[in-house]
Amino acid sequence: MDSLIEIEHLIKIFPPNVVALDDVSVDFRKGEIHAIVGENGAGKSTLMKVLYGMHSADSGELRYHGKTVRFAAPGDAIQAGIGMVHQEILLVNEYTVWENVVLGQEPAGFFGRIDHGAARRIVTEKIHEFGFNLDADARVSELSVAARQKVEILKLLYRDVSFLILDEPTAVLTPQEIPQLFDELRRLRDNGHTIAFISHHLDEVLELSDRITVLRKGRKIATIPTAETTKSALAELMVGREVVFKPIKDNVPAGDIVFDLNGVNLKASNGKDLLRDVSIQVRASEIVGIAGVEGNGQLELVSVLTGLQRPDSGSLKIHGQELMDSSILDRRRRMSFVSQDRSRMGGCLTASIMENMLMTHHRLRSTFTAGGGILIDDQKAAAFAEDACRRFDVTYATIQAPFRSLSGGNQQKVILGRELTLDTPFVLLDQPTRGLDVGSIEYVHHQIMELSRAHRAILIFSADLEELFRITDRILVLHRGKIVADLETERTNIGEVGSWMLEGAKSDA
Amino acid sequence: MTILIGLLNGMISAATPLLLSSLGGALTYYAGIFNIAMEGMMLSGAFFAVLGSYTFGSWQAGLICAILGALMIALIFILFSVVLKVDEFVTGVGLNMFSLGLTTYLLRQIFKVKGAFTDPAIVPVPNIPIPFLSGVPFLGRIVSGQNLIVWLAIAATIVCHYVVFKTRFGLRLRAAGYNRDCLDTSGVSADRIRVWSLIWCAVLCGVAGAYLSLGYVKLFSENMSAGRGWISLAAVILVSGNPVGIALVSLLFGLADGLGLFLQRSIPSQFTAMLPYLATIIALFIYSARRRKATGN
Secondary structure, eight states, X not given: OOEEEEEEEEEEEETTTEEEEEEXXXXXXXXXEEXXXXXXXXXXXXXXXXXXXXXXXXXXXXXXXXXXXXXXXXHHHHHHTEEEEOSSOOOOTXXXXXXXXXXXXXXXXGGGXXXXXXXXXXXXXXXXXXXXXXXXXXXXXXXXXXXXXXXXXXXXXXXXXXXXXXXXGGGGSXXXXXXXXXXXXXXXXXXXXXXXXXXXXXXXXXXXXXXXEEEETTEEEEEEXXXXXXXXXXXXXXXXXXXXXXXXXXXXXXXXXXXEEEEEEEEOTTSOEEEEEEEEEEETTOEEEEEOOTTSSHHHHHHHHHTSSOOSEEEEEETTEEOTTSOHHHHHTTEEEEOSOXXXXXXXXXXXXXXXXXXTHHHHOGGGEETTXXXXXXXXXXXXXXXXXXXXXXXXXXXXXXXXXXXXXXXXXXXXXXXXXXXXXXXXXXXXXXXXXXXXXXXXXXXXXXXXXXTOEEEEEOSOHHHHHHHOSEXXXXXXXXXXXXXXXXXXXXXXXXXXXXXXXXXXX | OHHHHHHHHHHHHHHHHHHHHHHHHHHHHHTTOOOOTHHHHHHHHHHHHHHHHHHHSOHXXXXXXXXXXXXXXXXXXXXXXXISOOOHHHHHHHHHHHHHHHHHHHHHHHHOOSSEEOOTTOOOOOEEOOHHHHTSTTHHHHHTXXXXXXXXXXXXXXXXXXXXXXXXXXXXXXXXHHOHHHHHHTTOOHHHHHHHHHHHHHXXXXXXXXXXXXXXXXXXXXXXXXXXXXXHHHHHHHTTTOHHHHHHHHXXXXXXXXXXXXXXXXXXXXXXTTHHHHHHHHHHHHHHHHHHHHHTO
């Protein structure tokens, strides 16, 4: 079969030192559905963005129709016939379907007047040609997410794109909408279009694709025909072979239940289930990990726990006290929280290190304020911040320097210092080591162990399975908004957790 | 009868500059720019209209200079808000003050007068008599003899409506306001569209300024736009930019203005001068109430 696109030895480095793609070579054949699978951060989206001209490669070659090409911008790629449907849908909600499709390449006549008749006819023809169930005159704001996705695809087809990239198209769909999308994609393939399909749901990939490329940590592991592989073989390729590493968890006996989350349900406005009957208990000294492929409800669960989002039902108790109706400040009296986003949720980049260290403390502890809570006692605050920085090993110039002057690892240490010095029975950690170097990760893990020794209950969300195996007592797996497995860390292995994560079920293999 | 004719003619002459600058504001409104610089563009246009007409002895030159004067303000706006990404509101406020200062300064420097400048050498924009209608009672006295710019304003309303809703530029213009990322990924630069909307806004505001100084009267006085740019901003927001709606709202404000002049016989002029501004506040209140009803809170 002819190769439509050949990618040779592609290398992409995000400064300063993140190797997103490490010598990746893939070919896409004309008229195939080619799935790209891999864990978060494996480089799937980066690979596609290089192909689409959104990122430039640092080295390597891209051949299209046998000719070496380099796309400087998405516009160039679209002209050449390569288009991408992004995860977030970009349409003008106020416009009709046909207006959105033709925007930018409108058929126009005298004095720039849009030829409505021709535009509607062309769009309607495309809708029929590809069997999309759409009304060209419908307003986009009234369409479902699935229909909007079709409009995005239609927009590319209108521009005569022959190579379509879909970045996790099923992530925004309800289970009922997925088969229809797949039928449409198959029809496109049978019409001679080539489709690159990013996903981490193995069932979908096996059902839809002709060939599968597996990426892991920026490297291509394999490209295999779908017919020649199985779910468990893919899972092993994706997650990697069992790595031997030492758990550092020491056996502090667990105490009473501290954190008790019960029956949390949350639906999106389009009716999609985001969280389904989630119940979690964490005992004193216990470290419980939440594993799961990103987008399976982690973000929503953290939002519900911290009080940013109200669930449709469910209760949240810490030491027996109901908190689901409490304000965020009330929750913070009992809950420390390290967010995954250091610069936006975790801290304020332009505020000083001292101010970042003091946040929340200044509301909960009257020792830092004077004048009945109106003024901040600068001297006490600075002394506290300096002490915390010493204890948490922060390298900084002056305590008044802006937070942004710190490296990522030191910023994280400031946030950990602030949160862990709050005297709370429960600690919530959301990706506490994301983006940190090995030394800082080590440090954070030891701090978490200290918490356990101090009889605090710890819940940690992590995309890094090795991390969870290193420090947790139990691992819960979140899949499509539901806790599908509750595993003792000592009695399970990465393969088992991986198959729960990917399939929501235990692998037969 | 004479009173009614006077009132209607007053309404038309007060509505014309509002209509023109509001149409300009509507174009930028659709492009998603919070443009409050219509006031400054109009004032600059009014000054340069007089300067051009006086210097070259022709109203055509006055009209062209008015447009160039307003374009100068627009180009500064483009530099700051589109290129340098400065806050649009701050840029607009700054430009309005700049325009007031600049025109006042130039008035004193060039014409060596304070307050207002008028001279027989200033050629006004002509009125257009319509021969076969001028004899008709009532209608003739309203339709015939209106200023050329009044007709330009009516034409501009129709053209704006056509451009915004029927043309390729209009579809992109509105897309720039609704979802600029979508427009950018569709291969059209939203910034380019914004620049064009500001340029056309300046052309319309320049003509509005020329009407103030060469159509309505034949002089330039300091701060002669007198808040009309702000009223037109209110008009644009009130009807969400719709050109036909703007025409109606402008006539309504014009009526308030004309009524004010008419009532000056019995009520102190300070109060009657408040009428257009009062109408603005009432209109915005109605708008807010209507929107609350629509969104259900």
